[in-house]
Amino acid sequence: MxxxxxxxxxxxxxxxxLQAPTGFDVSLPEGTNPEPQxxxxxxxxxxxxxxxxxxxxxxxxxxxxxxxxxxxxxxxxxxxxxxxxxxxxxxxxxxxxxxxxxxxxxxxxxxxxxxxxxxxxxxxxxxxxxxxDPVTVASMFIPGAQGSLAARIGSQVAIGAAGTALSEVALNNEQYTRTVRESAAHITAGALLSGVFATAGAMITPSVRNAATREVAEALDNMSASTTINNAADALADTLPSGGSVGAMRIREATLEDLTPVSGGAIGKLAKKAGSYLTPITRLMESPSKEARRTALELAENNFTLEGNLRGIETPVAAETRVRGWRREEAAVVTANKQAYTQYKAGGGDLGYTAFREQVGEALRNGDVHVNAKVQEAAQAMRTVINRVKGAQQELGLLPPDAELKSMGQTSYFPRVYKVGKIVSERDKFRNMLVDWWSRGEKTMSREDAEIAADTTINRIVGAKIPQEFANVFMVKAPGSTKSRTLSVPDRLMKDYLESDANYVLQRHIREASAEIELTRTFGNKSLDSQLAAIQDEYDALMRMRPAEQEKLAKAREADLRDILALRDRLVGTYGMPDDPSSFFVRAGTFLRSANFVTKLGGMTVSAIPDLARGMMVNGFSNTIRGYGALITRSPAYLASRAEQKKMAVGLETILHTRARTMGDLVDSSSRTTVAEAGMERITDVFGKLTMMGHFDDMNKSVNGMITSDGILSGAFPAKRLAKLGINEKMAERIQREFQKHGEVIQGWHIGNFEKWDNQYAAGLLQSAVLKDVNNTVITPGIGDTPLWASTPLGKTVFQFKSFATASYNRATLGGLQEGTAQFYYGTAFQIGLGSLTYALKQAANGREVDLMPQKMVLEGIDRSGILGPLMEYNNMAEKASGGMIGLGPLLGTGTQSRYASRGFIGSALGPTFGLLDTVTDVTAGVLNGDAGDRVLHSVRTLLPGNNLFWIAPLINQVDPAMK
Known part of the structure; x- marks a missing residue:
């Protein structure tokens, strides 16, 4: 053979x-044959x-x-x-x-x-x-839908994506090294180009249309040209108002007008009036208090363009953005443990992954020593992360010195997270253990005093709202004593009541400790005492100046203080938590929300297709195409930028799935108490990976992070955008100097190498600016983007899966209208087109007919794009509640929106959990009545985890009698 x-x-x-022969007229040494070309x-x-x-x-x-x-x-x-x-x-x-x-x-x-x-x-x-490609060429001859702009865009995007997808199926069969990520990128590019060409030339005003057309033409002409490096100072000077002195102006000296978001024209004013009352950050930015506005900006990440930004006054870096930067430490924990476990298994280890992580936790409690070398190496890697967090806490006085930590009974510091459920079920046993140790083991107090101290300690553990509060549970006051004292209990004594999973403990510890660290760094302490007092004082002064408005100002003050405290507590993770976070109803709500996540969000990646247009809305056509081109070819510039983005905490979704969990409303700071809850956590983690949402988010975040970094480092961004991202003129000059010294240009892309910078404060501002811009481009809901009632146990249940709608409205719609650029408008048209594509794909996957009527395509595109945020949610609920008699669908003759087609009235009005309970009741009644018809079988299917994963649902639909 x-x-x-x-x-x-x-x-x-x-x-x-044949190649033309060359080189034969050159004389060679005698006896030497010419080498073949x-x-x-x-x-x-x-x-x-x-x-x-x-x-x-x-x-x-x-x-x-x-x-x-x-x-x-x-x-x-x-x-x-x-x-x-x-x-x-x-x-x-x-x-x-x-x-x-x-x-x-x-x-x-x-x-x-x-x-x-x-x-x-x-x-x-x-x-x-x-x-x-023959399939692509053939798809060009498929006629698109006629009618409105959105209908034409949606049909062309669908055709382009479908054609590319067919090619990818064949190419995957031909090539061994082709990855799912590459296929997704190519399908994305096919949809992107189809939508762009279908969108060109259709804008709101002639000036906007001309600007957009000009940019597309210039981008195509200059695609292969290298990017020139603009001088940052010149770029800023060209965009500043005449005579402006940006360097001398700071947020502390900003006026109320400076801290006012720009109007965004007539449409912007209308959009603000329609939705600004919903969320705390939008309400605070309309406050009559300058202190309230400034504190809100320093607390919550946002996408507002301020009047002060137009004059070069930078928006402060929000504590929330800095907290999100700590996720790189979380990612380091997960990655290090996964790599160590792979090596452990290669060496013949027989522990499961969870058991391995628990052994790493045990090693961390015992001087980072373990009989297994790989477990010990993992513990030593974890120690680096623990020390970084611990050092930051100790520097700010949030954690005792090492000597005091050791006196609490730990051989080596490993944050204590208690198994609350086990302590509750074995309270007497745990109590006796503490009493015996304190009264006999160290003989530091009488048994009666030890019993009182033990009860106090247990109540604190059970009542703690976040594991971070566990740090002080042993700070107790004995009867007759005027001072509290810390009672030591060795970890070895309590190990059965302590969580040992290194991932679980350290990830939760980092999230909660980082919030306290950044609040203290930004405001002087985590309680914001000075800022709250300043707001009170300012309102007192306003009331003295405007006595006729005292009642109105008093209400405004109350609302501002409520919203500021809510933002603070949301960042820490305690807002809306009940007094008894371990109660059955609270735990049940958390469990059911997780069940909704794994049974209803299998198609979340398909639903996120409109996210692709956000890059164009923010960064324009040329930059977006250039960025995705670098991704598709896996260019050296992309690989270098991707590595740097990870250090900025950008593009860690494949590891942490934070965006998917946030949009699924699974962020819960309370401790797990039962085996069932721990099992559900593992199921949601696996399900998140199966949706491939992490890969999709990382692709989009990495590309847009690359574009943002390049724009800042090259000096291409105007002063207004830099100021919005927290960079004033002087800081832009410092960043440029550091880049000239340590950075590099690869294939026209500017790579900062910020870890080498001499000015690490400038490096930190660059990282925060990129992280903020990416979170605003690929909408990532924050602490100010949802109504306050949505943080209560019942509110979380009712509002589940709706956080993206309000976040998109705040960050994309209001923020984009305030910017007022041409790219926002043509990007919006493209996003609506992608929304139409999503509708078509969802309908086809569910075996339903795709209605190509222009009005239907437009409404579906608007609904699924998220551009109208909660306004479309109100419309959809009205349509469902009225049986299709009230709403935009009935008005235009298109029926109810497809997103709500499979939901019952209860699920539409009260959220998926109540819809889930309705389904369970329906199934139970069917079983008890001996009715196992198609409807009941379909209901059973909807209760199965992963039943609607986009890549498996079409197969299940073949055997689901209700889908035939």
Whole structure:
């Protein structure tokens, strides 16, 4: 059987002509033969093989004679260097076939290298090769929907995405190294380009339309040109008002007018009036108190363009943004444990992943020492993270010195998180243990005093709203004593009542400790005493100045203080928590919300398709296409930027899934108390990975983070946008100096290398600016973006899955209207088009007919784009409550919106949990009555975790009688 060590298609049909001989007129030493000319790798050939189905047609199919008993995995050296593509060898029946597969993988990787090194030429070649793909060409002849702009955009985007998806199916069968992420990126690019070309030229005003058209034309003309580095000071000077002195102005000297969001024109004013009353951050930005507005800006991340930004006054970096920056430490914990566990299993370890993490926790309590080397290495890696958090806490006086921590009974510091449920169920046993230790073990107090101290301690543990409060549970006051004292209890004595899972303990510890750290750094203490007093004083002064408005001002003061305290407590994680967080009803609500997440959000990634337009709304057409081009080709610039973005805490969703959990309203600071709750946590983690939402979010966040970093470091962003991100003129100059000294330009992209900067304060501002901009571009709900009532146990249940609507309205709609750029308007049109595509995909996946009526496509696009936020939620609930008699759908003759089509009235009005209970009741009644009809079977299906995962639901639909 022949072996093919070389590529079967070394030169494509596009390169079959003989090369012209060159070099033979050069004299050579006697006896020396001229070396044959080496063919240079062709960028076009590489692009053609990677992105066009025709390339595979020219690759002849190979037949190999099977070797008896051959297994490519039996010899560990057989696949050395090819472990990443191990599954590609599963069907190999002989050594010859294995070698052939290796050659194919090598060729594909070489093509990727050629395209990446070619930069812009590689991007253009890849796009061109994909455009002439036969499936893509065929899709161009499919007629789109007629009618309104949104209908045309939606149909063209759907056609473009569907055509690219068909190509990807075939390309995945042809190529061994093609990944799901690459396929998603290519489908995204296909939809993006189709929507862009369908959108061009349709804007609100002639000036906006002309600006958008001009930008698209210039982007296409300059796609292959290298980006020039603008001088930051010149760029700022050109955009500042004449005679402005930005460097001397700071947020502390800002006036009430400076702290007022710009109006955004007539539409902006109308949008603000329609929805600003809903959320605390929008209410506070309309406060008559300057102190209240400033404190709100320093607390909550936002996307407001302030009047002061137009004059170069920077918006302060919010404590919330800095807290989100600590997620890189969370990611370090998860990644280090996962890597250590992989090595542990490779060495023959038999523990499961959870048990392994618990052993790491035990090692952290005992001097980072363990009998297993891999567990010990993981504990030592965790110690680095613990010390960073502990050092920040001790520096601010939030944690006692090391000596005092040791006196509490810990061999080495590992945050204590108690198994509250176990302590509640074994209260007497736990109490006796404490009493025995305090009265006999150390003989520091009488048994009667020890019993009182034990009861006080247990009540504090059970009543703690967040695990962070556990730090002080042993600070008790004995009877007859005037001072509190810390009673030591060794970890070894309580280990059965302590959580040991290193991931669980450290992730919760980092989230809660980081909030206290950043509140203290920003405001001087975590209670905000000075700021609250300043707000009170300002209102007192206003009442003296305007006695006729005292009643109105008193109400405003009460509302401001309520909202400020709510933002503070939301950041810490205690707002809206009941006095007894361990009560059955509170725990049940948390459990049911998790159940809703795993049974109802399987299609969340498809629903997030409109997120792709946000980059265009914020960064424009040219930057967005350029960014996704770098992603698709996996260029060196993208890889370098991706590594730096992770250090900025950007693009960690695949590891932490924080955005998906936030939008699913699963953020809960209270401790788990039962085995069932711990099991549900694991189920939600696995489900989050299966939705692929983390990969989708990381793709979008990484690209937009790359664009933002490049805009700041190159000096391309105008002063207004820099000020909005927290960077004034002088700081922009410092950032430029640091970049010139330590940064680099790769393929036209500016990479900061901020860890090397001499001015780490400037580096921190750069990181915060990028993180804030990415969270506003890829909408990530924050502490100020949802109504306060939505944080109560009942409110969380009713408001579940709706946080994105209000966050999108605050950050995308209001923020975009305030910016007033051309790119916001044409990006909005594209987002509506992608919303229409999402509607079509969802309908097709559920076996329902896609209504291409223009009015229907427009309404569905608006609804699923999120551009109208809660306003469409109100409309949809009205349609459902009225049986389709009231609302935009009935008005335009399109019926109710598809998002609410499968929901009952209870689920629509009171949230998915009540809808879930309604479904359970329906199933129970059916079983008791002996009715196992199609409706009941369908209801049972909807209760299964993962039943509507977008990649498995079409298969389940085939056997679901209600879907036939």
């Amino acid at each position: 022949p072996i093919y060590p070389q590529s079967d298609v070394s030169a494509s049909v596009m390169n079959s002509a 080496q063919l240079q790798p062709s960028v076009w050939d590489a692009a053609f093989r990677q992105n066009n189905l025709l390339a595979g047609m020219f690759r002849p199919a190979k037949q190999f004679e099977p070797a008896n008993g051959y297994n490519p995995y039996s010899d560990k050296n057989e696949l050395n260097g090819y472990e990443q593509w191990g599954s590609a060898f599963a069907d190999s029946k002989s050594p010859e076939e294995t070698i052939w597969i290796k050659n194919q993988i090598d060729d594909e990787n070489e093509d990727r290298r050629v395209l990446a090194e070619a930069g812009a030429e590689g991007t253009l070649s890849s796009i061109a090769a994909g455009v002439i």
